[in-house]
Amino acid sequence: MRHLFRIAGVFAVSTLWSTSAFATSTGITGQSGKDGVMCSTCHKGGEVPTVVLEGPATLEPGATGQYTFIMRGGAAKTGGVDIAVDAAGANLVAGTGTKKLGAELVHTAPQDFTAGELRFNFSLVAPSTDVTLKLFGAGNSSNADKSSDGDRAAATTLSVKVGNGTPVVVDPLPAESDSGGCSAAGTAPVWGLALAGLAMLRRRRQN
Numbered sequence: 001m002r003h004l005f006r007i008a009g010v011f012a013v014s015t016l017w018s019t020s021a022f023a024t025s026t027g028i029t030g031q032s033g034k035d036g037v038m039c040s041t042c043h044k045g046g047e048v049p050t051v052v053l054e055g056p057a058t059l060e061p062g063a064t065g066q067y068t069f070i071m072r073g074g075a076a077k078t079g080g081v082d083i084a085v086d087a088a089g090a091n092l093v094a095g096t097g098t099k100k101l102g103a104e105l106v107h108t109a110p111q112d113f114t115a116g117e118l119r120f121n122f123s124l125v126a127p128s129t130d131v132t133l134k135l136f137g138a139g140n141s142s143n144a145d146k147s148s149d150g151d152r153a154a155a156t157t158l159s160v161k162v163g164n165g166t167p168v169v170v171d172p173l174p175a176e177s178d179s180g181g182c183s184a185a186g187t188a189p190v191w192g193l194a195l196a197g198l199a200m201l202r203r204r205r206q207n
Helices: 002-025 180-206
Strands: 050-056 064-072 078-085 092-094 098-101 102-105 117-125 131-142 149-162
Touching: 002 117, 050 131, 050 149, 064 092, 064 131, 064 149, 078 092, 078 117, 117 131
Parallel strands: none
Antiparallel strands: 050 064, 064 117, 078 102, 078 131, 092 117, 098 102, 131 149
């Protein structure tokens, strides 16, 4: 009986592992670095790739910009991506090799590197209001052996100013105090001169 339980346990673990591996091979959200998490929590041991987000740093409200997530180096056989944005009114639109999953973009399947480089093109539809938003992107450079060993991920960000950007809040000037300031300092010499004049007048009358 114990032997049967052991077999069942091993089968359950292997099934969960296979399901997890299959799920990440078709993309997984929450790994863009936006919430401090990226693919390296699972994929380890490989060389760290370099990643960059390219595209316009300014957009008009409601406008659409074309962007590219580029990954170079690492194991550089196949790779995946997760892209997110921190502005609620912004919308990410998938390009070739990516799909929309929730509010984020992920790879549809592991994509092949070409000459040590992998590119994911996508679009960003800006919010209708002025704001400074941030794009988050993380990519995993894989050795294509269908395991998490020997792979490595890296993350990057790109700030985009929409319209006039996020308004800057300026602290109001401090209120003038009744006990100080220019008015108090300016009137002090006048009162001093008046008192001195009165003192001289009294001395002359006494004489």
